[in-house]
Amino acid sequence: MSSESCRSNPPLQTALPINFIIIGGGIAGLACAIALRRVGHHAIVLERKERANVSSHSGIRLPPNCTKILYHWGLRGILMQRAMITHTLLFSRYESGEFLGTHIWDEGMLKETRGQFMLTTHAELHEVLYDAAVALGADIRYGAEVQEIDPGSPTVKLASGEVLSADVLVGADGEFGVSRALVLEGRDDGNPTGLALYDTTISQDELLERANFLYEDNGIIVAFGLGRAIVVYPIQDKKELAFQWYGPDEESVGRYGDIASADIHSVANAVHKDLRAVMSRVRKAVRVSIRDHEDLEDWVADDSRLVLIGEAAHPFPPGTIQASAMAIEDGAVLAKLFSHLSEERQIESFLYAFQELRQSRVRQVREQEFGGVFYMTLPDADAAAQRDNGLREKAAAGLNALDGSEEASKAWEEMEVIFGYDCEDQADDWWLKWGMLRERALSVDQGAAPSLLDFSKMITQVSSTIIDEESH
Incomplete structure (x- = not known):
């Protein structure tokens, strides 16, 4: 590039x-x-x-x-x-x-x-x-x-x-x-929240005909369950599916960067047969404890x-x-x-x-x-x-x-x-409303610069300068 x-x-x-x-x-x-x-x-x-x-x-x-x-x-x-x-x-x-x-x-x-x-x-x-x-x-x-x-x-x-x-x-x-x-x-x-995420992917070749319903309109599939959920969506030009399973966190261990060694089949019980067919092809997952x-x-x-x-x-x-x-x-x-x-x-x-x-x-x-x-x-x-x-x-x-x-x-x-x-617009707004104001306040009184975030003093100084300029 x-x-x-x-x-x-x-x-x-x-x-x-x-x-x-x-x-x-x-x-x-x-x-x-x-x-x-x-x-x-x-x-x-x-x-x-x-x-x-x-x-x-x-x-x-x-x-x-x-x-x-x-x-x-x-x-x-x-x-x-x-x-x-x-x-x-x-x-x-x-x-x-x-x-x-x-x-x-x-x-x-x-x-x-x-x-x-x-x-x-x-x-x-x-x-x-x-x-x-x-x-x-x-x-x-x-x-x-x-x-x-x-x-x-x-x-x-x-x-x-x-x-x-x-x-x-x-x-x-x-x-x-x-x-x-x-x-x-x-x-x-x-602090443990009681939930864990199991994160993995599935290749299209591994799915065969089991998961055509998951590719509808590049959609994100969200399956709600009691204390459990699945989020699935296509990646790699539909060659793979990202697969994220949320469920109870009984171990309170695991984070991104760990080796993908968790077996979702052992924890994702009660899932619907269509999703179970998909999960039979799921690779080992990274287990991430969800903490606050x-x-x-x-x-x-x-x-x-x-x-x-x-x-x-x-x-x-x-x-x-x-x-x-x-x-x-x-x-x-x-x-x-x-x-x-x-x-x-x-x-x-x-x-x-x-x-x-x-x-x-x-x-x-x-x-x-x-x-x-x-x-x-x-x-x-x-x-x-x-x-x-x-x-x-x-x-x-x-x-x-x-x-x-x-x-x-x-x-x-x-x-x-x-x-x-728009975060960049917000940063520009800060400069226009406060940053430039501070710079002008400093130029008004170089001998007594306001403290780092003393905006009230800045406003007072700049307002006084404007009034003085207008009076002349």
């Missing part, structure tokens, strides 16, 4: 290029490197694993708020080659196979979001981002394990003994990485230039649609803010602005994603029946599954807000 193919509407270039070290070469780290290089900063990505072991073949769903960023970065063409567009959700019962309803994404809504729903694999998305980052000049180092971080310097020490320094450190090494542990002053294993991690009060380490992004800042339930999207949004926002860097003194304020912009957004989306997992796997028979009856009624009336009732309409409105959100 040429550098030119990664460029779309070249963004504002920073007046002061600085050095970023990004700890972690997954989706979050690579996306951050792309975004920073696009605005002119230097980026080194340090990944402890070898390149062949970083990505997985798991399925991944990319919502419109994510694909619009990748399109803006000039990656639309390659995504169209490596991913599939989907418009349809198909709901059924886990135990009986009964059809419950369909939801077709509204074309008008998708047009407004400037993105699309896409289906691909973690490995394919990782390769697209890697190629783009390298083409833009990012330095990506594999087998570079960070053992120590000194956020005050800021420097990192590798397992090899090499010490690297930068102007800003970005922790993108996940919920169990050294960056999050440093900010938390300890490891955070999260505490919200971090700060994503920026105290008195330092270390900032967390992606799963290091906000671990999401595994397999959910927004997990990778939020990581990509993080990188886009951080880079947008730092495109305005003109003096070193701005670095800390931009890091805290990033935290301020992202925390409320991520918490809202994360709450909805957890709600979606629990909605699919309702263990209470009465609550599950109420959910299913609502879907049946909408299907009988010819309505989309997410349309109709007041509750559904509210959920749909929230979803539209999430999908329509």
